[in-house]
Amino acid sequence: MTDDVRNIAAALDRITEPWQPHRLASINDYDVKVVRLDGEFVWHSHPETDELFLVRSGRLTIQLRDRDVELGPDDVFVVPAGVEHCPLAHGEVTALLIEPKGSVNTGDVGGDRTSQLREL
Amino acid sequence: MTDDVRNIAAALDRITEPWQPHRLASINDYDVKVVRLDGEFVWHSHPETDELFLVRSGRLTIQLRDRDVELGPDDVFVVPAGVEHCPLAHGEVTALLIEPKGSVNTGDVGGDRTSQLREL
Numbered sequence: 001m002t003d004d005v006r007n008i009a010a011a012l013d014r015i016t017e018p019w020q021p022h023r024l025a026s027i028n029d030y031d032v033k034v035v036r037l038d039g040e041f042v043w044h045s046h047p048e049t050d051e052l053f054l055v056r057s058g059r060l061t062i063q064l065r066d067r068d069v070e071l072g073p074d075d076v077f078v079v080p081a082g083v084e085h086c087p088l089a090h091g092e093v094t095a096l097l098i099e100p101k102g103s104v105n106t107g108d109v110g111g112d113r114t115s116q117l118r119e120l
Numbered sequence: 121m122t123d124d125v126r127n128i129a130a131a132l133d134r135i136t137e138p139w140q141p142h143r144l145a146s147i148n149d150y151d152v153k154v155v156r157l158d159g160e161f162v163w164h165s166h167p168e169t170d171e172l173f174l175v176r177s178g179r180l181t182i183q184l185r186d187r188d189v190e191l192g193p194d195d196v197f198v199v200p201a202g203v204e205h206c207p208l209a210h211g212e213v214t215a216l217l218i219e220p221k222g223s224v225n226t227g228d229v230g231g232d233r234t235s236q237l238r239e240l
Contacts, residue, residue: 008174008194025196027170027218030150032196050147054128074128076145076152098147098218 008034008056011120012094021105022099022118031117033097037089044084044107051079051099058093062086128154128176131240134212141217141225151216151237157209164227165204171219172198178213183205207233 006024011034014024018038025032037060053062062069062077063086065078069077079085106114126144131154135142138158145152157180173182175191182189182197183206189197199205226234 004197005189005191006196008196010194025172025198027150027172027198028201028220030147030218032172032218052145052147054150069125071125074126074130076126077124078145078147081148098150098152100148 006120008096008118012036012056014120018089018092018110019071019105019113020115020118022120024096024120026101029101030098031101031103033099033117034120035095035097037087037093037095038091041087042106042113043086044105044109044113045082046079046099047082049100050081051103052097053079053087054096054098056094056096059090060093060095061088061090063088084097090119124164126240128216132156132176134240135168135231138209138212139225139233140235140238142240144216146221149221150218151221151223153219153237154240155215155217157207157213157215161207162226162231162233163204163206163228165197165202166219166223166227167202169220169223170198170201171223172196172217173207174216174218176214176216179210180213180215181208181210183208213222 021033021035023031044090054076059100060071138156141153141155144154174196180191
């Protein structure tokens with residue numbers, strides 16, 4: 001996989017469902033994922049790791065318990081480890097996520113929004 | 121720093137010199153850096169870590185000893201740990217780099233192209 005060039009736009013074209021992270025590339029024990037987001041996710045945290053959001057298109061609010069973080073194209077925000085958050089996409093959003101391998105989208109809460117990492 | 125929203129375009133606007141990586145964000149013990157590239161760098165490798173290139177604009181060749189990898193906007197390529205490479209930017213290129221904290225741009229060779237990580 002590390003021998004391949006991956007194109008972000010082409011990868012997103014292959015994804016149809018929101019909230020389904022797909023692996024774009026790996027670096028050591030971290031994954032760079034592409035994802036479509038639409039609507040509100042669930043409140044959760046990742047007790048053991050930070051999580052990086054890089055918005056490519058659309059408008060995304062990262063709801064925190066004490067404030068909202070507003071993101072648009074080209075914006076990067078890191079949710080610190082252990083901090084409860086709930087992403088809210090205003091229409092369709094495309095984004096990159098960076099986190100350690102094995103990280104699950106619903107973090108510590110699980111439930112039916114949990115998605116295993118998909119391959120492109 | 122993890123409390124801040126960082127905008128990639130705004131970050132690049134603050135960088136004038138090529139080959140000077142600036143920290144955009146950190147996630148755990150990794151840095152996401154923004155950089156301008158122009159012309160040819162130096163042959164080097166990072167014996168202990170992969171290095172991810174994400175091209176935002178321009179055309180970048182990652183020269184490897186056995187082949188050239190051609191990257192354009194939206195392309196992602198991971199140079200595996202220990203693999204000798206020499207980036208060659210055809211005119212100005214802007215890119216994101218992801219690698220562990222403490223990684224140096226010239227890897228195992230050092231020399232006068234070495235740049236300490238800059239803050240934005």
